[in-house]
Amino acid sequence: MRYITADYLYPISSSPIKEGVIAIDEEGIITAIGKRVDFAGKDLEMYHGVLVPGFINTHCHLELSHMKGKVDTGTGLVPFITSVVSSRGATEGEIQAAIRAADEKMQQEGIVAVGDISNKADTASQKAKSPIHYYTFVEMFDFLNDEMADATLEQYQPVFDAHGEQKSFVPHAPYTVSKALFAHIDRLNDDDSTVSIHNQETPAEEEIFRTKTGEMVDFYRGFKLPLEQFEPTGKSSIYYAIEHLNPNRRTLFVHNTLTQPKHIRDAHAWSKKVYWATCPNANLYIENRLPNYKSFIDNNAKMTIGTDSLTSNWQLSILEEMKTIARYQSYVPFDTLIRWATLNGAEALGFEEKLGSFEVGKRPGINLLNLKADRKLRVGTFVKRIG
Numbered sequence: 001m002r003y004i005t006a007d008y009l010y011p012i013s014s015s016p017i018k019e020g021v022i023a024i025d026e027e028g029i030i031t032a033i034g035k036r037v038d039f040a041g042k043d044l045e046m047y048h049g050v051l052v053p054g055f056i057n058t059h060c061h062l063e064l065s066h067m068k069g070k071v072d073t074g075t076g077l078v079p080f081i082t083s084v085v086s087s088r089g090a091t092e093g094e095i096q097a098a099i100r101a102a103d104e105k106m107q108q109e110g111i112v113a114v115g116d117i118s119n120k121a122d123t124a125s126q127k128a129k130s131p132i133h134y135y136t137f138v139e140m141f142d143f144l145n146d147e148m149a150d151a152t153l154e155q156y157q158p159v160f161d162a163h164g165e166q167k168s169f170v171p172h173a174p175y176t177v178s179k180a181l182f183a184h185i186d187r188l189n190d191d192d193s194t195v196s197i198h199n200q201e202t203p204a205e206e207e208i209f210r211t212k213t214g215e216m217v218d219f220y221r222g223f224k225l226p227l228e229q230f231e232p233t234g235k236s237s238i239y240y241a242i243e244h245l246n247p248n249r250r251t252l253f254v255h256n257t258l259t260q261p262k263h264i265r266d267a268h269a270w271s272k273k274v275y276w277a278t279c280p281n282a283n284l285y286i287e288n289r290l291p292n293y294k295s296f297i298d299n300n301a302k303m304t305i306g307t308d309s310l311t312s313n314w315q316l317s318i319l320e321e322m323k324t325i326a327r328y329q330s331y332v333p334f335d336t337l338i339r340w341a342t343l344n345g346a347e348a349l350g351f352e353e354k355l356g357s358f359e360v361g362k363r364p365g366i367n368l369l370n371l372k373a374d375r376k377l378r379v380g381t382f383v384k385r386i387g
Contacts, residue, residue, distance in 0.1 A: 001025055003039050004366060004386055006047040011358040012343045016335070022051065028363045028387050047368050047386070052338055053357055054112030054365025054385070055318035056345025059196070059254050059277045059306025062114070063122045066090045066098035068310035073285050077202035078215045080286045082222070084311060099126050102316055107132060109317045110367035110385045115196060115252065115277075115306070115349050117170075121162035128164060135349040136167040137196045140185070141176035143220070144230045149180035153188075166350070171245075173198040174237040175205050175216055182244035191248045194349055196277075197241055199253040202287060206258060209237045238263050247271035252348050254306065257283050257291050264299040275302045275348035278340075280324040281315075282308030293329050297336065304345040319369070334371075 002024050009020025011033060021039050023032040036044065064084070071083045090098075103126050106114065113133040116123065127134040138160045142148035153169075160167060168189045171177035174197070189195060200206065207214035212232040220227050233240055238259070245251055247270055253259070254277040267274045276296060283290050285308075296303050307316045314320075322337045342364075346356025355364045366387040 001031065002045060002387065003042045004045045004047070004051065005036055005039075006049050006051045006368060008050045009033070009358065010050060010052045010335075010338055012053060012339055013357040013359055020051070022358055022366065024363075024366070024387050028365070030358060030360050030362050030364075032360065033358055045386075049368050049370045051358075051386070052367050052369060053342045054355065054367060055110050055341050056113045056115075056304065056349065056351070056356060057106065057111050057307050057316070057318055058115040058252060058275070058304040058345045058348050059117070059279055059308060060106075060114050060316065061117045061309035061311065062099055062102055062126075063095070063118060063120055064088070064309040064311045065102035066095050068098070071311050074288050076204075076215070076287055078204055078219045080312065082219065085223075095122055096126070098310075099123055102310060103127075103130050103132065106316050108385075109315075109319065110365065111316070111318055112365040113346065113349060113351050113355055115194070115345075117196070118159055118163065119156075121159050124162040124164075133349075133351055133355065134164065134166065135194060135351070136163040137170040137194075138163070138167060139170050139172050139196075140181060141172040142178050142181045143176055143225045144178050145226060146178045146180035146229065149178055149184055152181055153184050168193040168195060170196045171241075173201075173205070174240045175208055177244075179244060186244075186246050189246075189249060191246075192350060194250040194252055195245060196252040196254055197245070199241065199256050200236065200238055200258040200263070201255040201283075203258065205237050209233050209235065209240060236260075236263060238267065242267060242270050247273070249273065250275065250348060250350065252277055252304070255279060255283060255291075256296075257287065257289050259291060259295070261295045261299055264295060264301055268299065268301070275304055275344065277304045277306045277348070278321075278325070279306045279308040279313075280321050280328070282306075282312040284324070285312045285314070290325075290328055293325065293332050297332070302344050302347065303340045304348050305341045 005021040009017040142152040204215035208216040250273045252275045343356035346352040
């Protein structure tokens with residue numbers, strides 16, 4: 001048995017404990033939580049800093065790890081996607097080495113679970129042997145063409161079959177998924193699934209749905225993709241997604257840089273199982289913009305944190321994402337950020353029974369953060385994973 005204590009213990013599911021102690025068995029399962037006085041006579045492991053549960057990365061593209069530094073920053077989403085499509089190639093050895101290195105780096109950064117986008121089966125073997133809990137989102141797109149939906153499903157079924165138990169079929173984004181493909185996704189997933197979808201990431205996404213004009217239309221034309229059967233809705237893209245997603249499933253909207261308070265409220269009215277993933281460094285990398293986090297806080301949104309891929313980020317670190325939020329929108333409290341990075345993410349992926357908070361019976365991992373006395377995250381550093 002180990003008894004671990006630090007200046008502060010953040011259970012997440014309850015109030016912080018000054019000089020809190022967490023007891024874990026040889027398998028890392030929590031057996032007791034309390035204050036130092038409750039563990040008199042025990043051999044305490046003493047640390048300076050703050051103990052928090054292992055981090056949850058709700059949005060990553062592990063299979064793109066070999067593309068680090070290959071795509072320019074600040075170009076906007078449509079040029080970014082074009083660059084990814086044209087630069088994705090590499091040898092199998094390069095791809096696997098990069099996947100393995102990225103997985104190991106996330107372990108070192110205190111990440112214990114990942115919601116990972118997969119368009120291929122490249123990551124399946126590494127996920128199978130990694131101590132990280134992976135939820136695989138097998139992401140499909142048919143470029144808004146209903147007649148391509150059946151062939152798309154046939155194409156991605158082997159990707160789904162190659163991955164482990166925690167997985168679901170998901171749509172890429174409103175602007176790339178037809179009504180027919182949405183119907184396939186709804187039919188194939190059960191009600192305990194999480195469905196992830198990129199959402200309101202760029203003005204071009206809004207423009208194509210409102211007026212069928214703009215940069216996204218040019219993207220389709222550039223790749224000779226037909227758009228004849230697509231009719232603009234005259235509304236934000238999130239309403240097309242909501243119309244074709246299932247409110248009984250956990251839904252994870254990703255990026256949300258253009259999401260407005262009304263959109264948040266309407267999504268919450270549509271389903272009680274809505275979560276929002278923010279990837280701040282990726283948003284800055286691609287489009288030099290961030291969501292307005294106050295809108296989400298004011299509307300009691302269940303925000304989570306992701307890293308996106310090494311194609312669109314400088315590192316895969318949830319702490320660095322938290323520090324970016326604190327740097328640009330410093331009104332977000334530390335307590336709020338740490339919940340986004342842990343329990344909210346665990347709930348979004350369906351891992352809350354074992355991860356995300358310090359509670360007896362869970363095995364969430366233990367991270368030590370070195371923060372100043374005021375516990376402002378923007379001056380914090382990650383020390384190590386303890387348990």
